[in-house]
Amino acid sequence: MRLLATLLALLLTIGLAHADTPRRKVIIDDEGFALMHLMLLEAPDVDVLGITTVTGNAWANRATAMALRGLEIARRTDVPVVQGATYPLLNSEGLTDRWEALYGKLTWKGAWMKQWVEPTQQSTPPYFGPNDPVDLPEGNPTTKARDEIAANFLIRMVRQYPGEVTIIAAGPLTNLALAQRLDPAFASLAKELVYMGGSLNPRQALDNRAAADFAREFVNTPRREFNIRFDPEAASIVARSPWKAITVVPVDPSTGTQRSKALLDRMAKSASPDLASFIAALEPGFPLWDEIAAGVWLDPTLVTDQQTLYVDYNSQFGPGYGDMLSWFAPYRPGLGEQPATVIRTIDATRLETLMVRLMANSRPK
Template sequence: MSAFCYLIFCFLIFVPTPTKTTDKVIVDNDWSGSASFIPVLLLLDAAAEILGITVVVGVSWVDQETLHVLRFLELGNLTKIPVYKGATYPLLNTPFRTNTWEIMHGKIPYKGAFEEKNVTAEAEGTDPTGGNPTRIVLSALPEGLPTTTTTAQDMHAANFLIEQVHTYPNQVSILALGPLTNIALAIKLNSTFASNVKEIFVQAGFFDRNLAQVTGSVLQANLNSDFNLLFDPEAASIVLTADFPSIVLVGRGAQVATFNSSYIDNITSIVTPYTTLIAKYYPRKFPMWDEAATAVLIHSNLITNAVSALADIDIAYSSPSYGTVHLWQKLLAPVYVRNVSFIQAIDTTEFFNLVRQAVQKNY
């Protein structure tokens, strides 16, 4: 075997690990639309203790996203789970900065909250985008508003993360399903935050996807971009180079996990508050990124292919690769990078079974 082939073999080899027990979890997410709740149901079905839900800017603004979260918890009598608002903006990124980058390097297929305000789309149920982070769009809340007694906590999400991690050192798993701004803020606010986390699972982590972005539609380009990293590259770099005991990125492994009409018909044949929302509002055209990241956090035996590599995010604003993953082999890497696990594939049959089981329950 040549030295080159040996290096490739070492990079690709994966040894399966048994299913683990996950006790305490914080869900950090940019809650999108009226049917983003499946990750929480997967955790509850696995008897995980959800310490709280932290909300971060991403697909929309935090105030609108938080209303979705609070109403979801009401519908399932789950209001004992506390909710914490997080960052209003990325660490450096702004709509102006993003638009300027596009002039130099080309259009970003999806910009989340930084998309231009679209009154037509909002009237059809799209959460608000554009320049005002406090604007609420009622037409994008078809599940209804939460009651006045169900509100977010006063503590900032980053402070809540720090508090819980130090209350339960080395016991808290962080499930990061949106941009990584809240997590990066916690790292910068507290020097021992990351080292006291049990593990962090991140819904992101594509690499070598440039060809896939040019061989189809704009939607195809979007599906093969890495929005959670692109929206706040500086935060992503802070997280990927922090001293967490374990960092796992699940983006690529979730690409094949997509709802279809027959599967939706199957799981909604049992009527619960959540299957009703899925039938009406769950998007059919996107992979189940957040759900897959959650499932592998709980059930590591779902992983069928993974790699470990030294990695960071390109944070050079002048680069056409700004906000994307870069990998190194050990002999060529800069001194500050660390090993990160990338999930490449999962057992989709078992994954779909787990989702069906979770959403058909009454909690």
């Protein structure tokens, strides 16, 4: 009996210690709602302070509606959604058309995408204008976004919780650049920045058609990636801001991953009925770009290779506009570049396992 009482006391002490452990605060800055958001929302040790939206793959108004509806499906309407920048700082659809006439076609143009340059396995998204009405296939949200600007929300949160807020950005970095220009202390008040963007030298790592479709983009343009290319000026501002820590997830590790039908089926089987229907309706075949960013933050042991590099982005309107620039410390130009942990490879199998496991947290207890 004494041994049993001791064990019970020990378990109680461990449970109380776990309960007293502060949850990690995070803001998700992105252009929609998908698996990355669900991973962070379902992680038991994470407090999602809010989702800020930005134009990237979709216009900001559409991204906001997607985030609101996704939170409704996930039964997490307690998380605020704050709409951000509709347009990049300088880049535009017209400038991109002019750039393509001079330097060649871009593979993906996000909200400006009208058709693929060549046949591809992925569907072509419908084209909308920045102020077109939003009618989502998964149903329109009944909740509303906060009456605030994303850049102001970001500043307010890092000032409310100095040194505690991680920002995970998975779209163009326009909101973060605006926040930094509005408040020069913004980056230094955050705990860290984790962002999916940039490209070093990706190579096809999976032997299937979908993987080949994506990997071909980098054969002749190894340093170009959409999130950065959409707003290169914002990316350069953010890369040179005084963050306490920066983790960059470039395209490179994503070529060994895929949102396969098998993975979606496993996640749907693990999730609650509402989330299962949402997950099952997602289009397969894409790499796990944003999910890697969430995964390596949740579990850094997923990383199998990383480097410390000084990073910036080319903001000169020319053939290398938006390309990633990187240096080892002795070679950097010294114009404010910050050291960043750049993720080169990850354990894709363990990432999938983590994703499936997190979806199980959505089931009613």
